[in-house]
Amino acid sequence: MKTISAPRGGTILCSHTNHFTLCNRLCFLSLHPSCPPRPPSLHLTRASRFLPHSTPISPITHRFVLRAAESTPPASISPADKTIATDDEFSLAKVSFGTIGLGVGVTLLSYGFGAYFNILPGSEWSAIMLTYGFPLAIIGMALKYAELKPVPCLTYSDALNLRETCATPILKQVRNDVIRYRYGDEQHLDEALKRIFQYGQGGGIPRRSAPILQTIREEVTEDGKYCLILVFEAKALQLSDFEKRQAKFASFFGPGITAEVGKSGNDVYEVRLISNTNPNASIS
Structure with a gap:
């Protein structure tokens, strides 16, 4: 048993401990100023054993916490309530006659000139190709200039099932007119729009401020009715301009529908044309 006096007061009793080991412990506790300092990480376990009141963190506790966090199941993601129906049906209304006429006309003209100057074979047909290629190219360019592209149509599966039975003939015609080339x-x-907003008339709006149809949607309302939604962009109009013409929308696209208007974004307005046909009555 050895007795060693600490520099800051107190007495340390030690048994079977050499002087070098005791100095190392005193250096870590800053009780021996003559020893050079060492990083605490090298003596963490040794200091924990030396101090009777130290309570090191058990590594088993850490492993338990990590495993508990990893075993937490991820939040479940609910599937979409509606599915989008794809329109893969071929129709001539979806074909651009301007693109076809211009392409065929330019092809006949190019080959006709090449055959006429003996660059391409078929010189005996060059006159016919030039004769028909020129007017076809002119007609194709004219159609392309006057072409109005179809608007995108978003149809949900539940609305597709109700279209034939619940949509009025006017709603079907409106949909068919806007999804084809005009x-x-x-x-x-x-x-x-000219009749509803009365372009240039008293109480109407200027033609330059007319709303522009961007997209249409087919969906089912909460009470199970077929609804055709017209989405307009109108930078010069307000929601009140649509609200005071709500009755005109219903009368023009009627009968048998209810019109509702609303704003869905910046300068974007929606006109909901809801069919009054009861789907249950149509099924029975």
Whole structure:
């Protein structure tokens, strides 16, 4: 048994401990100023044993906490309530006649000139190709200039099932007119918007402020009715301009529908044309 006096007061009793080991412990506790300092990480276990009141953190506790966190199941993701129906049906209304006429006309003209100057074979047919290629190219360019592209249509599966039985003939016609190529019209539903907003008339709006149809949607309302939604962009109009013409929308696209208007974004307005046909009555 050895007795060693600490520099800051107190007495340390030690048995079977050499002087070098005791100095190392005193250096870690800053009780022996003559020894050079060492990193605490090298003596963490040794200091924990030396101090009677130290309570090191058990590594088993850490492993338990990590395993508990990893075993937590991820939050479940609910599937989508609606599925989008794809329209893969071929129709001539989805074909651009301007693109076809221009492509065929330019091809005949190019080959006709090449055959005429003996660059390409078939010089005996060059006159016929030039004769028909020139007017086809002119007609194709004219159609392309006056072409109005179809608007995108988003259809949900539940609305697709109700279209044939619940949609009114006018709603079906409106949908078919806006999803096909048109020629000569300034915009889709031009005649309808002209009557509803009364371009240039008293109480109406200027034609330059007319709303432009961007997309349409087919969906089912909460009470199970078929609904065709017209989405317009109108930078010069307000929601009140649509609200005071809500009755005109219902009368023009009627009968048998209810019209509702709302704002869905910045300068974006929706007109909901809801069919009054009861789906249960149509099924029975």
